[in-house]
Amino acid sequence: GQSLEQPSEVTAVEGAIVQINCTYQTSGFYGLSWYQQHDGGAPTFLSYNALDGLEETGRFSSFLSRSDSYGYLLLQELQMKDSASYFCAVRSGGFQKLVFGTGTRLLVSP
Amino acid sequence: DAGVIQSPRHEVTEMGQEVTLRCKPISGHNSLFWYRQTMMRGLELLIYFNNNVPIDDSGMPEDRFSAKMPNASFSTLKIQPSEPRDSAVYFCASSLAGAGKNQPQHFGDGTRLSIL
Numbered sequence: 001g002q003s004l005e006q007p008s009e010v011t012a013v014e015g016a017i018v019q020i021n022c023t024y025q026t027s028g029f030y031g032l033s034w035y036q037q038h039d040g041g042a043p044t045f046l047s048y049n050a051l052d053g054l055e056e057t058g059r060f061s062s063f064l065s066r067s068d069s070y071g072y073l074l075l076q077e078l079q080m081k082d083s084a085s086y087f088c089a090v091r092s093g094g095f096q097k098l099v100f101g102t103g104t105r106l107l108v109s110p
Numbered sequence: 111d112a113g114v115i116q117s118p119r120h121e122v123t124e125m126g127q128e129v130t131l132r133c134k135p136i137s138g139h140n141s142l143f144w145y146r147q148t149m150m151r152g153l154e155l156l157i158y159f160n161n162n163v164p165i166d167d168s169g170m171p172e173d174r175f176s177a178k179m180p181n182a183s184f185s186t187l188k189i190q191p192s193e194p195r196d197s198a199v200y201f202c203a204s205s206l207a208g209a210g211k212n213q214p215q216h217f218g219d220g221t222r223l224s225i226l
Contacts, residue, residue: 031212042201043153045214087153096141096205096213097166100153 002026004088004101011107012078020073020104022088030091032064032071033098038084046073046086075106083108112136114218116202122224128190131221134183135204143215144177144187145201153201159185160207192225199223 004024012018022032031050035043049055049064049071061074075082085105089098115134123129135142143158157167159179167177174193179185189196199222203215 033212033214042217042219043203043215044217048212048214050212091212096207096215097143097155097158098215099155102152 002099006101006104009105017076022071026090026092028092033089034073035087116218120222126191129192131187133185133202139204141205141207143203146198148198194225197225
């Protein structure tokens with residue numbers, strides 16, 4: 001089977017740094033993606049890691065360790081608008097098929 | 111550029127009725143995905159197509175669910191007969207397929223389905 005585990009909720013204050021972890025067990029692995037979803041909205045793509053290491057995109061960074069089946073999303077200089085759910089997703093086959101984690105709800109307070 | 115377009119945005123119907131959800135993928139994308147999202151089960155992949163051909167429908171919950179993609183610019187997800195437990199948000203997403211470089215999935219705004 002395939003499973004991805006994330007914390008259900010994380011809280012932080014504006015300006016802080018927060019890390020959202022993801023561990024996975026899948027048959028086949030091409031890479032790990034992160035998606036953001038605001039309440040009532042659609043998931044939107046944030047980042048993708050195919051190889052070990054850190055990928056940086058503005059205030060967001062994503063890390064992958066294939067040997068540990070582990071990755072994380074790092075959000076810096078948190079803003080109120082970052083309050084949303086964040087999903088890790090494994091690309092485990094061709095045709096860009098994804099298996100999504102259960103999601104982490106991030107609450108940013110003033 | 112137009113994104114993925116889903117219709118209707120909201121659907122409320124009575125148990126036993128047929129429900130048809132529609133999706134228009136981004137032009138040029140050749141993979142299309144149908145997802146269901148609920149609080150209990152999260153974001154589940156129901157079925158996906160590549161070049162209009164169903165590749166994997168193992169996520170379709172039961173025979174009451176069916177999906178078609180008659181051409182590259184249109185897909186439907188049908189539930190017949192509908193049941194209250196089918197209430198969820200249904201998302202359609204599209205992307206460019208390929209075993210090489212990652213191509214992100216682009217999601218539509220979803221259809222919020224309530225079965226009474």
